[in-house]
Amino acid sequence: METKNTGNVCEEQVFDTIFKANSKTVFNYIYYKFGNEEKAHDAVQEAFVKLWENCAKVSPAKAKSFVYTVANNLYLNVIKAEKVRLKYADKTLKVTHESPEFLMEEDEFKQKLNRALDSLPENQRTTFLLNRIDGKKYAEIAEMEGVSVKAIEKRMHLALKSLREKIDGI
Amino acid sequence: MQENHLAKWLNNDLTEAELAEFKKSAEYASYERIITASNQLEAPDFNAEEALIAIKNQRTLKDAKVVQLHPFKKFIRIAAAAAVIMFGSYFYLNNLDENIVTEYAENKEVVLPDNSKVQLNADSELSFSERKWSKERNVELKGEAFFKVAKGKRFTVATADGIVAVLGTQFNVENRPGFFEVTCFEGLVSVTFDGKETKLPAGASFIVIDGKITKTSASKMQQPSWVTNESTFKSVPLKFVLSEFERQHNVTVEIQDIDTEQLFTGTFSNTDTDVALKSISAPSQIKFKFEGSKVLFYGDKNP
Numbered sequence: 001m002e003t004k005n006t007g008n009v010c011e012e013q014v015f016d017t018i019f020k021a022n023s024k025t026v027f028n029y030i031y032y033k034f035g036n037e038e039k040a041h042d043a044v045q046e047a048f049v050k051l052w053e054n055c056a057k058v059s060p061a062k063a064k065s066f067v068y069t070v071a072n073n074l075y076l077n078v079i080k081a082e083k084v085r086l087k088y089a090d091k092t093l094k095v096t097h098e099s100p101e102f103l104m105e106e107d108e109f110k111q112k113l114n115r116a117l118d119s120l121p122e123n124q125r126t127t128f129l130l131n132r133i134d135g136k137k138y139a140e141i142a143e144m145e146g147v148s149v150k151a152i153e154k155r156m157h158l159a160l161k162s163l164r165e166k167i168d169g170i
Numbered sequence: 171m172q173e174n175h176l177a178k179w180l181n182n183d184l185t186e187a188e189l190a191e192f193k194k195s196a197e198y199a200s201y202e203r204i205i206t207a208s209n210q211l212e213a214p215d216f217n218a219e220e221a222l223i224a225i226k227n228q229r230t231l232k233d234a235k236v237v238q239l240h241p242f243k244k245f246i247r248i249a250a251a252a253a254v255i256m257f258g259s260y261f262y263l264n265n266l267d268e269n270i271v272t273e274y275a276e277n278k279e280v281v282l283p284d285n286s287k288v289q290l291n292a293d294s295e296l297s298f299s300e301r302k303w304s305k306e307r308n309v310e311l312k313g314e315a316f317f318k319v320a321k322g323k324r325f326t327v328a329t330a331d332g333i334v335a336v337l338g339t340q341f342n343v344e345n346r347p348g349f350f351e352v353t354c355f356e357g358l359v360s361v362t363f364d365g366k367e368t369k370l371p372a373g374a375s376f377i378v379i380d381g382k383i384t385k386t387s388a389s390k391m392q393q394p395s396w397v398t399n400e401s402t403f404k405s406v407p408l409k410f411v412l413s414e415f416e417r418q419h420n421v422t423v424e425i426q427d428i429d430t431e432q433l434f435t436g437t438f439s440n441t442d443t444d445v446a447l448k449s450i451s452a453p454s455q456i457k458f459k460f461e462g463s464k465v466l467f468y469g470d471k472n473p
Contacts, residue, residue: 019222027221028213037214041221048225086211106207113207131180132208138181156177164200 009055043071116166124159274420314344332363350378427469
């Protein structure tokens with residue numbers, strides 16, 4: 001979702017739009033990095049309060065990268081990553097009539113995937129999850145992280161590779 | 171297979187050939203499964219509405235004015251008051267007129283801001299404003315003074331009896347109780363007395379004794395005699411002569427059986443009291459007794 005590049009961030013409406021478009025992603029971004037919901041909430045709070053304070057200096061176009069930078073810098077080298085706990089949507093259970101064995105196996109697989117995700121380096125996990133859960137394009141993730149698209153592709157590739165290796169027990 | 175092909179695969183960026191090749195690989199099923207499972211992943215709940223409200227609350231808190239108590243402010247107030255007092259008194263003192271006073275038997279020479287010179291005879295007072303001097307050359311005089319005025323704008327001498335105005339000249343102004351005399355030594359002096367202006371050329375005197383104006387074309391001198399320590403009179407009632415004698419010699423004069431209205435013409439020394447006494451008494455045919463700082467002038471009849 002792109003923010004409209006019109007108006008001034010100091011205007012309530014513009015600010016609210018930017019918030020609605022980006023707050024969830026900021027939250028997830030920090031959560032994927034550190035696995036700490038509380039810290040993710042705090043990061044959203046901090047980032048957008050800072051944005052408001054600097055609303056005159058930050059154009060709406062720059063607002064997005066501004067909040068990611070603030071959120072990211074907030075915990076830079078400060079907190080240790082905790083276990084990232086992710087839930088699975090219940091879609092499969094409702095629409096399919098799988099055998100109990102299959103469901104058990106499926107559950108087991110999901111747990112394995114969770115553990116594998118948890119053991120990924122922070123930047124690979126964040127990239128992978130932003131892409132899979134939030135549907136962020138590589139270019140968007142690159143902008144958030146302040147690296148090249150190619151670097152994100154590399155992280156994505158390595159993430160997927162190591163996930164498979166861990167799950168398949170290689 | 172191109173670099174980062176797993177990322178390309180997820181992004182549907184593989185060529186058909188590459189995709190076909192990838193699908194044939196042993197790992198493909200595992201990747202497919204990981205992606206299927208990960209597509210069901212969900213991040214923790216996040217209530218954007220609540221978060222926005224929280225931010226707005228914090229914003230109001232931060233926007234609220236914080237009144238800080240400054241102990242320093244008290245000091246500033248005191249300092250400001252002190253500064254006002256200091257500035258005020260400086261300004262007041264600075265604006266105060268210059269004031270030069272001579273005592274009995276004392277002469278002073280004053281140089282005015284424009285280099286005009288004023289010689290102040292005994293028991294006299296001269297005041298002027300140094301600050302306003304560039305705008306107007308005004309002095310106030312009580313007593314007697316000889317002015318050598320530098321050329322320039324109108325120069326005025328204000329006395330209790332009259333105003334003397336010049337442009338640049340030398341003149342003497344004497345103003346004693348009941349006696350007002352202006353003598354011009356050079357140039358032209360304008361004397362305003364009783365609302366009437368009189369022009370006084372060099373060598374002329376304007377004398378007012380007890381309200382009566384006399385104009386004399388007396389002095390051939392270049393400056394008043396008192397400047398050279400002599401007091402000169404021409405047809406001046408004796409009482410003024412005696413009070414001048416008091417001023418010049420710092421003595422108290424007492425009189426007995428003398429007509430002080432009789433006119434005196436002559437000169438006495440301002441330095442030698444004995445000679446001065448003789449100079450006054452002989453032509454007026456009066457006698458005197460000199461004791462300490464008291465002189466008694468008395469008529470012939472008395473012992």
